[in-house]
Amino acid sequence: MAAEGSDPDEALLTGVGRGDPAAVRQLLDRRLPRVLALARRMLNDAGEAEDVAQETFLRAWKQARSWRPGGAKFDTWLHRVALNLCYDRLRKRRDVAMAEPPEQVDTGPAxxxxxxxxxxxxxxxxxxxxxxxxxxxxxxxxxxxxxxxxxxxxxxxxxxxxxxxxxxxxxxxxxxxxxxxxxxxx
Amino acid sequence: MTMSLDRFAELAEIYGGDVARWPEAVRETARALLVAEPARLEVVLADAARLDRLLDLAPAQSADSALLGRLIAAAPQPASAARRWLAGAGAAVGLGVAALAGVAVGVMIGQPGPTDPQSAQSVIATDFTADLSEALEEPAAL
The missing domain is CATH 1.10.10.10 (Winged helix-like DNA-binding domain superfamily/Winged helix DNA-binding domain)
Structure with a gap:
């Protein structure tokens, strides 16, 4: 379960950096659902999850041309960026919640x-x-x-x-x- | 490596009911213990697996076509023929400028310059003083 081995996304990233549309599509097929799922489960909000996923990949596109093999795996990098964005949003929610006490939602059994x-x-x-x-x-x-x-x-x-x-x-x-x-x- | 029954139960509570998803370093030992104590440990795993299955129900989210479209549109674009030509031309111009600069430096090095640094400074000081005196003699019109 350790984070070892070569990066399975490296070749696709190189393609993305060259502007290869097939590589873009494959990378999105492979990684976008994971980022969306991560954000959805962290934030419990479909719209915010989509915003986080979009921002994460926009940052990935900026990195693609200068991506250096041998560093962090791309999947790990994506997780880090997405989690940071999730925490930004959770912090904002907390600030809002402190300003405006939320309605009490009963999450117990019906x-x-x-x-x-x-x-x-x-x-x-x-x-x-x-x-x-x-x-x-x-x-x-x-x-x-x-x-x-x-x-x-x-x-x-x-x-x-x-x-x-x-x-x-x-x-x-x-x-x-x-x-x-x-x-x-x- | 040995593992106590308590540690096995603790790992099940932490990593869930599927030993294959436990850390690699403890899997083999855990499986050996499971073979030795199936009656007690299968109950532990089944209990942890119930929570795993509930966790699997937490909704994921599929990407809609609008999001995919936005991300594809924003992805790096392939360099067009014109851009490739411009990049090549830019490199050629850069090389030409560098070559000219090299020639110019060579020419300047070859020119005889002021041998006395003080004479060069006095020229600059004289020019500056002349400019200043002209400015003082001709006040700007209001």
Whole structure:
């Protein structure tokens, strides 16, 4: 699960830097869904996720011509940029929330607890969004984005032990808040 | 490497119910322990896997065609024939300028210059004084 080996995106990036439209399309097919998923799960907002993904790739296009092989993998770089943009937005939300107390949204189980499909998905998304941002980031990077512990810890600028602590606390909190859905996670 | 049952349970709580997604360094040991203690540890993994499956339900998001279109339009464009020609011409002009500059420097080095630095300074000082005195003699019209 370590971040080792050559960069699988290197050849495509070279093509993007030359202005090869096929390389642009392939790189977007390969990486845009990951960036969108990351931003959506970090921000719990489809519009903001799209904005973050767009800004991330606009920055990638600027880097493409001068990309130096042998440094950080492009996927890692994308994650770093996207996470920074997500945190910018989370900070703005916090500032707004401090100025204007939000309405209280009940994310607990509905009275008729039999949830299916989209409802279930929304419950999980709400539970994830209710976690402290660093715990959510750890879970999204390791579980959803499939990054190894070393790579995720490096992205978050923490030790592997600290990452494990964030993952453990986050998963325990999710397990508690989704306890009523345990039977539906079969 | 050895692993306690408690550490196995802790890793399941941290990394989930699929040992294949645990850190590579502990996978082999964990699998060996699972073979030795299947009854106890399969329950631990099943419990962690239930949360994994719930987490999988957190919605991702697919890229819509408008976003794709904007990103494709903003991507670096291939250099056109005209731009390639201009780039080549620019390089040629640059080389020409550099060559001319080299010739000019060579000519200047070859010219006899003032041998006495003080005489050169006095010329500059005289010119400056002359300009200043002219300016003082002819006040600007209001």
């Amino acid at each position: 009275p008729d607890a039999g949830l299916l499909g989209a409802d279930l998905s929304r419950r999980v998304e709400a539970a994830l969004a209710a976690l402290p941002a660093r715990q959510r980031e750890a879970i999204v990077l390791c579980h959803h984005q499939g990054l190894g512990n070393i790579e995720a810890a490096a992205l978050m600028s923490v030790s592997v032990e600290a990452l494990e602590s964030l993952l453990g606390r986050g998963r325990r909190a999710l397990k508690a808040s989704l306890a009523d859905l345990a039977g539906q996670g079969r």
